[in-house]
Amino acid sequence: MSGKKSKGFRARFRNHLHPRHGTPTDDKGLRADQGGSGSTSPAASVNQIHSPLPKTQQKRQPPNLWQAAFEKLEGKQKNILMPNASNSTTSDIKSALNDIIETVNQQSEIRKLKREDKWFGDGPEKVLRAVLALQANISAVVACDPTGHASSAWAAVSFGLMITQNYRQEHAAWFESSKFLSDTISRMTLIEISYRDGHPAATDGLEDALTQTYLEILRYSAEVIAIQKSNKGVRILKSITAMTDLPLASIKKSIESEELRLDKWVKVQDQIRWNEKADRMLAQSSEILSVVRNMDQTIALSGLPMVHRAVFDTYTPDVEDECLPDTRVELRQTIADWIDDPNGKALFWLNGLAGTGKSTIARTVAREMKERGLLGATFFFNRSEADRSSLKYFFPTVARQLADAVPDLRESIANAAEFAQSSIHIQFKEIILGPLSKIKTKNGQNLLLILVIDAVDECHDENHIPVLIQLLSQLQKTNSSIELRAFVTSRPELPLNIGFIKIPDEHQKAILHDIQESSIEHDLLIFFKEKLSKIRHERDEEEDLEQDWPGADIIQILVAMAMPLFIFAATVCRELQDPQWPAKDILNGILEHQNETSKLVGTYLPVLNRLLLSQKEERRKIELVQQIQHVLGAIVILEDTLPVKPLAKLIDVWCAT
Structure with a gap:
């Protein structure tokens, strides 16, 4: 094949497919058997x-x-x-x-x-x-x-x-x-x-x-x-x-x-392969340059502080469940519809009382978005950790993840790393909006990415929470080919209400504690059946538990005790996994409080009782009661909650590191 025609082929190809950095692979689907005759005519x-092609010379009508x-x-x-x-x-x-x-x-x-x-x-x-x-x-x-x-x-x-x-x-x-x-x-x-x-x-x-x-x-x-x-x-x-x-x-x-x-196609494939080899050499050169460029950007991006434990799927010693199959079906469908709606609003606010399962749903949404290739970034707030209870590193953490999700953002975000210590307004403008505004596709195609932001109410910067909501509402006003939307969860507390009231047309809302009781009962029943079945199998070698333990009636009682708090159900199941006590004894201790009006009593009193029973000396029991009263008393009278270590320092008690 002449060099002129070879260039013509590449020009045609590149005119329809933008330059790629990956190395092309052989077209196995185009290969014919190469064991036959090696002679082929130029027409192939x-x-x-x-x-x-030349006009047909055949006399008969094909x-x-x-x-x-x-x-x-x-x-x-x-x-x-x-x-x-x-x-x-x-x-x-x-x-x-x-x-x-x-x-x-x-x-x-x-x-x-x-x-x-x-x-x-x-x-x-x-x-x-x-x-x-x-x-x-x-x-x-x-x-x-x-x-x-x-x-x-x-x-x-x-x-x-x-x-x-x-x-x-x-x-x-x-x-x-x-x-x-x-x-x-x-x-x-x-x-x-x-x-x-x-x-x-x-x-x-x-x-x-x-x-x-x-x-x-x-x-x-x-x-x-x-x-x-x-x-x-x-x-x-x-x-x-x-x-x-x-x-x-x-x-x-x-x-x-x-x-x-x-076998006429063998000649075509052989010639095309030569073209691909030339293109592959050019692509490899581009890839080397790209690697060098990426190294420079990686070094610059390291200047952006990142709260790794706030990111979805990073290691944590705590058990972090996601929604079980066939639970939260209607709510999850509502969220999916918001994501798939081309006219979906900038924010989806899922609010609910403590213990209603907001973080579990947030992790589920993050997982589903990751599997669909739509996850832009995540930030899981936690009041017990200083860097996860502040907005100081929120936008830098989000920016670092966006740079990984969309590599074309890396250079612009790396160049804005100097603004990582600025106010959140400047951070948002320089390391989020600025880089986004530079991304525009030639044919106007948009890339949808979802931010998952959990437990915003656990952020201690209460005065800045309404500001954060206001800034997030601007994500769709960048004229960028990247469309960012934010899925936000929190308790329905005042700073959040103030923030969302100011943007009524920019958000969609779902309230967990307003979901029908029948739906919550259904989900709790599935949860208890799934978890208790695993506990039964785990403890079967140690205890002689019945095949259907604890039985349908007991499970129904546990569902009634838990309504509408999933945290109650999760805590009960964690208690039943305590290897120091027989599962039946733990369950009986829980059921003794089934008529308690306070969920706190039904949830935590059995735990405290078992702690006291495990002490052999009466003196030690008295000391434990006094310590518990000391800690709980401080928690009750505090206007704002404190993480474990600051609380221990305040009331002068020992705290494990």
Whole structure:
């Protein structure tokens, strides 16, 4: 292949796919068997793909292989595909191929913004190469399919590409389908063009192989289009899930069985591989420069203080549960709808009384956003830790996480590290809004990211809490291609109420303690059944517990005692895991207080009683009672709560480090 034509190929490719830093991989899907004859005609070279093919010299009229394949379909499959077929025209085919290019460009722009090129693999490259190959021979392509049946297959490709943006875990199956279909359609069409122009491959066997391949493609396309039609107006996740049941493997197997008879494509693949090798060398050079640049930015970002324990999924000695399956179903759906709503408000405020499960829900939302690739940053406040109970390092911690989520932000955030010790207004302006405003995609595509901010009421900077809410409401006013929204949890305390009252049009609210009692009872019942079953298995070797211990009636009593506080249920289960006491004795001690009107008494008095019972000396019991009264008395009379260590220092008692 001449250097001029090689450059033309790369220019075409880069015009449709922005430069990538990842190293391309070999296109295994394009490989044909290399054990056959090594002789191929010039018509099977890469030049054939990117320059018009010679007019056919064959005297006989070539058969319509797409129509022949269509006739072999079952009646139901024909009915599904019929609306997608029409008399092909050059403009119709061009429009379909341009739609594929635009969709891949939009996907690539978003993934490039998040630096997820390697995760994409060779997908965009394969799809675009397949489309460009057909565009270069558009008249011959239309001649191969005058009845327009291939449009059904391109519709399946387009549908698979369009629905992959925000569901990263389920992305692989759909994208693999689109990549494989586009590559196969392109290769088979080009081979058919070669056959129509009088190449030696024009044999009965080749006609049969191509027809069988087209038949498998149409069968698969019918399945995809059926899923698309059946799920219109329904949550798109159903279409994604349905994909896993489609027989993509059977198509691959059928095509691979015909590959030995299609050795003309070996020459094309060999030539393309040379192009890829050259591009790979250029990409590796860019990658080296990128590594050096990233090292400089990493050093600069280290100047931003970060509260690591405030970040989701970092180590903590405490057990941090997430919502069990089939619990908080309606609330979690409401949150998901807010996230998926293109017109969703800047903030979602989940407020609830102490112990109603706000932090558990926040961790669940963070987990789900991480799995979907939509998690921008998290900050879990905690009044017991100095750096987690202050706003001093809130925005620097968020900025560091955003720089990891969107690497294109790294340089701007690193350059603003000097503002890390400024007021929160300046921090927000310089290390959050400023870098965000510089991110704009060429085609106007937006990247949605969610901030999860838990227990804001545990921040000691009460005067700054309304200010924080006001600043967060400005996240969608940056004109950036990154759309940030914040999911915020707290108790319904005055500073929070003041902050949200000032932005009535910028937030959506859900109140945990206003949820119907039947829904809370249902969730508590699932919680107790799940946790008590695990406790029973854990303690089965030590104690002779019944198979259904503690029994449905006792579980129902525990649910009634816990209503509506999940923290009561969690505390009871932690008590039952105490290895120093038999589970039955612990449970009996808890049930003795089932008629207490105070949740505090029912929750913690059994614990204190067992602590006293474990003391053998009467003198030690008296000392413990006095110490407990001393600590609890200080907690009661304090106007504001204190972390453990400052409280111990205030009342002059020993505190374990």
